[in-house]
Amino acid sequence: MKEQNLIKEAGYSWIEVENTVHRxxxxxxxxxxxxxxxxxxxxxxxxxxxxxxxxxxxxxLHDVEEEQKEQFLFQHSEKIAVAYGIIxxxxxxxxxxxxxxxxxxxxxxxxxxxSMATKREIVVRL
Numbered sequence: 001m002k003e004q005n006l007i008k009e010a011g012y013s014w015i016e017v018e019n020t021v022h023r024x025x026x027x028x029x030x031x032x033x034x035x036x037x038x039x040x041x042x043x044x045x046x047x048x049x050x051x052x053x054x055x056x057x058x059x060x061l062h063d064v065e066e067e068q069k070e071q072f073l074f075q076h077s078e079k080i081a082v083a084y085g086i087i088x089x090x091x092x093x094x095x096x097x098x099x100x101x102x103x104x105x106x107x108x109x110x111x112x113x114x115s116m117a118t119k120r121e122i123v124v125r126l
Contacts, residue, residue: 085097
């Protein structure tokens with residue numbers, strides 16, 4: 001890719017809440033409600049692990065410790081967007097997330113667990 005001057009497109013996810021689009025990238029902390037979003041993510045991680053979710057760290061390509069890999073997985077943009085959707089909307093409203101790239105296998109599994117844990121329908125589309 002470097003030889004051909006190609007640039008890899010950054011992955012991001014977005015959600016529309018009350019006619020406003022909120023866009024998130026991996027590890028994004030720029031949102032005004034980032035503190036609340038990551039607090040919700042921590043709670044969701046604990047809940048879904050109790051339900052049997054096992055993080056698939058094979059989707060983390062960094063050479064770091066296993067615990068760090070789990071943290072990286074929970075910073076994927078679609079998980080951040082879902083957490084924002086949960087704290088910003090009320091049940092039974094469906095949470096609709098849009099992405100510019102495909103969803104990794106771990107996120108696919110985690111979002112199924114989050115949907116069960118919160119009793120919310122979650123739709124992720126490209």
